[in-house]
Amino acid sequence: MSEQVKNLINGKWQAPADKKARKYVRNDPGNGEEVSWYLMSGVEDVNAAVAAAKAAFPAWRDTPQPKRGEIIYACAEIAKKRKEDIAQLMTREMGKPIAEARGDVQEAIDMGYYIAAEGRRAWGHQIPSELPNKRMYTMRQPLGVCGLITPWNFPVAIPTWKTYPALLMGNTVVFKPAGETSLLGQKFAEILIEAGVPAGVFNMVVGSGSVIGDALVNHPDIRMISFTGSTETGLGIAAKCAPQNKRVSLEMGGKNPVVIMDDADLELALHAVLWCAYGTTGQRCTACSRVIVHEKVHDKFLKMLVEGAKKLKVGHGSKPDSFLGAVVNEKQLKSIHGYVEIGIKEGAKLECGGAPLTKGEHAKGHFYPPTVFSGVTSKMRIFKEEIFGPVLAVIKAKSYEDAIALANDTEYGLSTSFFSRDVNLCHRASLELESGLCYINAGTTGAEVSTPFGGWKNTGNGHREGGPTVIEAFSDIKTVICDYSGKVQRAQIDNN
Ligand code: UN1
Numbered sequence: 001m002s003e004q005v006k007n008l009i010n011g012k013w014q015a016p017a018d019k020k021a022r023k024y025v026r027n028d029p030g031n032g033e034e035v036s037w038y039l040m041s042g043v044e045d046v047n048a049a050v051a052a053a054k055a056a057f058p059a060w061r062d063t064p065q066p067k068r069g070e071i072i073y074a075c076a077e078i079a080k081k082r083k084e085d086i087a088q089l090m091t092r093e094m095g096k097p098i099a100e101a102r103g104d105v106q107e108a109i110d111m112g113y114y115i116a117a118e119g120r121r122a123w124g125h126q127i128p129s130e131l132p133n134k135r136m137y138t139m140r141q142p143l144g145v146c147g148l149i150t151p152w153n154f155p156v157a158i159p160t161w162k163t164y165p166a167l168l169m170g171n172t173v174v175f176k177p178a179g180e181t182s183l184l185g186q187k188f189a190e191i192l193i194e195a196g197v198p199a200g201v202f203n204m205v206v207g208s209g210s211v212i213g214d215a216l217v218n219h220p221d222i223r224m225i226s227f228t229g230s231t232e233t234g235l236g237i238a239a240k241c242a243p244q245n246k247r248v249s250l251e252m253g254g255k256n257p258v259v260i261m262d263d264a265d266l267e268l269a270l271h272a273v274l275w276c277a278y279g280t281t282g283q284r285c286t287a288c289s290r291v292i293v294h295e296k297v298h299d300k301f302l303k304m305l306v307e308g309a310k311k312l313k314v315g316h317g318s319k320p321d322s323f324l325g326a327v328v329n330e331k332q333l334k335s336i337h338g339y340v341e342i343g344i345k346e347g348a349k350l351e352c353g354g355a356p357l358t359k360g361e362h363a364k365g366h367f368y369p370p371t372v373f374s375g376v377t378s379k380m381r382i383f384k385e386e387i388f389g390p391v392l393a394v395i396k397a398k399s400y401e402d403a404i405a406l407a408n409d410t411e412y413g414l415s416t417s418f419f420s421r422d423v424n425l426c427h428r429a430s431l432e433l434e435s436g437l438c439y440i441n442a443g444t445t446g447a448e449v450s451t452p453f454g455g456w457k458n459t460g461n462g463h464r465e466g467g468p469t470v471i472e473a474f475s476d477i478k479t480v481i482c483d484y485s486g487k488v489q490r491a492q493i494d495n496n
Contacts, residue, residue: 002036002037003037003183003186004036004037005038005182005185006206007045007205008186008189008202009045009048009052009203010055010199011198012199015039016041017042018042021039021040021041024037024039024179026179026182026183028326029095029365030091030316030325030326030366030367032365035092035093035183036093038207040206040208041206041207041212042211043211045205046212046215047215049203049205050145050216050222053145053173053174053221054172056172057144060170061171065168065170068168068170069116069118069120069168070116071167071195071197072112072119072167072195073112073113074195074196075191075195076109076110076111076112077112077195079108079109082191083109084102086101086105088101089184089187090156091316091318092317092318093180093181093184094152094153094181095281095317095327095365095366096280097317097319097325098317100279104154104157105157107157107160107449108156108157108159110448111157111160114449114450115160115164116168118168118468118471119168121468123138123140123475124137124140127479130492130495131483131491131495132485132489133489134482134489135482136481137480138479139478140471140478141169141170141475141477142170142171143169143171143223143224143247143474143475144171144224145174145221145222145223146173146225147216147217147219147224147226148162148166148174148226149213149216149225149226149227149237150178150185151178151228152178152179152181153280153283155177155180155185156184159177159185160188161449161453162226163175163188163192163202165465165473165474166226167197168474169471169474169475170475171224171475172200172203174204174222175202176204176205176206176209180328180329189204209229209233213233213237218240223246224247224249224473224474225237225247225249226463226473227251228250228285231252231412234252235252235458238461247473249463249465249473250463251285251454251459251460252412252459252460253386253412253459254286254287254289254412254413254459255290255384255385255410256276256288256289256414256417256435257288257407257410257444258292258417258443259403259407259417259419260291260294260297261294261400261418261420262294262296262297263422264297264421265419266301266304269419270301271308272419272442273291273392274312275445277390277392278312278323279323281327282387282388282390282392284445285455286414286445286446286447287444287445288417288445289387289393290376290393290395290406290407290410291392295398302351302394305372305394306351306352309353309371310352312370314357314362314367314368315361315362315367316365326367327366327367327368327389329366332366332388332389333356333366333367335387335388336387336391339381339385340353340354340371342381342382343373343376343381343393346379346380348375348380348382348393349373350371351394352372353370353372353390354369356368376393377395378406378409380393383395384411386412407433407434410457411458412455412458412459413434413435413436414437414444414455415436415438415439415444415445416433416437417438417443418433418438418440418441419441426441434456434457435456435459436452436453436455436459448466449466449467450466451467452464452465452466452467452468452469453466
């Protein structure tokens with residue numbers, strides 16, 4: 001049964017103000033069945049949501065932080081009870097295999113408990129003054145109304161990465177879920193309301209990125225935008241935020257490498273690569289899309305990889321043995337295949353996969369098999385550009401130095417991975433790889449909620465999600481200076 005998604009504005013579920021709004025229908029990418037629909041919202045709906053969030057801000061800001069944390073804890077408790085239902089819906093709404101969908105919801109639960117606990121942490125510093133009878137300290141305060149724009153690939157986890165810290169710090173929120181996963185956005189919003197988030201503190205508007213996202217970015221009462229998605233869109237948002245001096249936290253593309261040295265445990269590296277390249281059908285910003293292998297083990301590893309990739313099952317996410325579920329939509333499927341054609345034209349060798357699956361159980365969905373290219377060089381587009389699909393480029397490296405140079409030869413810098421049994425080399429690689437996350441003897445995916453998450457170069461803009469660092473993104477510092485000496489004390493003058 002297909003469910004209608006509505007906007008949540010000031011605690012009320014409502015259809016867009018425009019009665020003639022266009023309808024968007026979302027089908028299961030694995031079998032074409034209708035899952036959800038909504039009417040496309042407009043700028044006036046965003047304005048109403050921002051007004052509600054602005055009005056709700058003072059009371060929420062003044063609610064004690066541990067109390068706000070307790071409400072987030074209650075969200076985690078509710079999500080825990082609904083884990084299976086939400087995971088089943090996720091598999092239908094965006095295609096990821098059921099085990100991964102459960103993991104996505106689990107990540108959201110973990111984030112709830114983690115952020116709730118952060119609610120009792122002391123954030124400020126007591127700073128010794130150079131002058132007598134003077135006290136100085138810092139505290140963190142909320143920014144105001146935050147606009148949160150999230151992707152479809154982690155449709156429950158990523159909204160929690162942004163919403164929970166934003167709310168914990170006393171901000172209010174207007175949330176725009178990805179169009180493809182708006183019903184999951186609604187399920188998330190329902191949890192917040194049930195847990196006791198007051199009306200207007202959290203609002204949701206569904207619609208297109210170009211209309212709703214833009215309206216949020218341009219709205220003068222939005223003080224901060226947090227965005228996860230493509231580098232192209234993210235940089236566009238940053239450009240629009242700059243003249244408004246609006247804070248923007250960006251989590252964008254990746255071209256994440258796994259480096260495999262000649263002394264690596266190849267069996268371990270193989271399973272890590274299969275999981276981080278083909279899990280979520282390669283649709284993670286942390287997915288591995290380049291494997292850089294030392295020439296001494298290159299041919300052996302390539303053979304293992306191709307054999308392993310061919311064995312992975314592609315099917316509807318609800319089947320427990322599907323390793324790769326459907327690709328999110330037809331546009332994405334075409335884009336993935338377009339890159340495969342580019343790779344062939346550029347002279348890379350297609351080892352396996354390389355064409356959409358269209359027969360039998362795959363006939364009604366958007367399926368692409370695990371694809372491996374060998375003989376890839378740093379000049380090729382399949383080496384440089386984010387594909388966001390199950391396409392892996394294998395590159396031969398002459399030495400450690402060559403491997404690191406190849407790994408760093410990218411505009412992106414989210415996640416890197418290094419396999420070797422040499423502890424000294426592992427430490428050296430962790431310094432020399434250019435990325436926000438660096439995994440040693442593990443694949444490029446699977447960050448935990450308590451670790452700072454984000455990328456260097458064109459992947460990010462210095463903010464971090466996850467870990468205590470996310471608190472910094474969603475708050476500002478105030479330094480309080482209290483002089484109780486009863487006289488004017490001139491800093492740097494009277495104490496010298
Ligand atoms: C993403 O792909 O946008 O580290 C996020 C991971 C997951 C999150 C991925 N915990 O792979």
